[in-house]
Amino acid sequence: MLYIVPTPIGNLEDFTFRGLRILKEVDIILVENYKISRKLLDFYKIKNHISRYHIHNEHKVIPHFIKKIKQGKKIALISSSGTPGISDPGFLLIQSCIQASISIECLPGPTALIPALVTSGSPINEFTFIGFLPKKKRKIKLENLSKENRTIVLYESPYRLLRTLNDIKYFFGLKRNIVVCKEISKIFEKISRGNIEDIITYYKNMKKVLGEYTIIIEKCISK
Structure with a gap:
């Protein structure tokens, strides 16, 4: 399963309970910007494994994460803020998951x-x-x-x-x-x-x- 999890674009109270729960439950969290996301995850005491996923490495790392999901891992994708895929990385990973018959769950949430x-x-x-x-x-x-x-x-x-x-x-x-x-x-x-x-x-x-x-x-x- 791939989860698309929107994160606050400003006020940290804009995070949903469901989004927080999923980030605590998944095996891997893919982040666009490590420093920004680490600060957010630390604020909410989320200690899950983090991997970098951004426009400069997505072509290289997508096969690796597709393989991980096929092996039974649950992965969540977050961007620096807002909803991944909306003027942020995410499209290629989502498209690759669809082609690999991997389930995708996109949560509603913050976007400007x-x-x-x-x-x-x-x-x-x-x-x-x-x-x-x-x-x-x-x-x-x-x-x-x-x-x-x-x-x-x-x-x-x-x-x-x-x-x-x-x-x-x-x-x-x-x-x-x-x-x-x-x-x-x-x-x-x-x-x-x-x-x-x-x-x-x-x-x-x-x-x-x-x-x-x-x-x-x-x-x-x-x-």
Whole structure:
């Protein structure tokens, strides 16, 4: 059995009882970042065996863990925070388990996507989740998204936030409002709503842009 276990994206109280139980019961916990996960597991007094699983080694280690599961071991996958597979490693392992007829159990739990959508006030009966914009063909992606008639959700790092906001201004124009959610579920959580120019000005005036961001772009009403 492979368990996909979401972990808190900020407040440690966001962990589910079920998630904690499973992490205590499995034989191996696969972690994206050893230091971050060790801190979390120590907080909850979870002493199970830890192995590293991340984008730089996943192709190499997947056969080993598939073999372990086939031998009867229970393995849980966690990322640094949130739900594995959502802009985090996990897809290849899940796909490999499916191909190997291994059962997969994914727990519901923390992710920045849903709280950001709900608090944005934008229509969410239909939405498009992009995650992080691609490094290649970024302009083509943004141009296509500018024609999207559903609410759009992006993830962004502090290092590229202003660049992305300026790209949104260029490709989407000035008529659409956006919502920028900073550090959801953390101490410095902040929700900024309004016109793209106002949001850009706000972040330009910051001494240093820190934190992780979820950007909500309202849907295109008409072209």
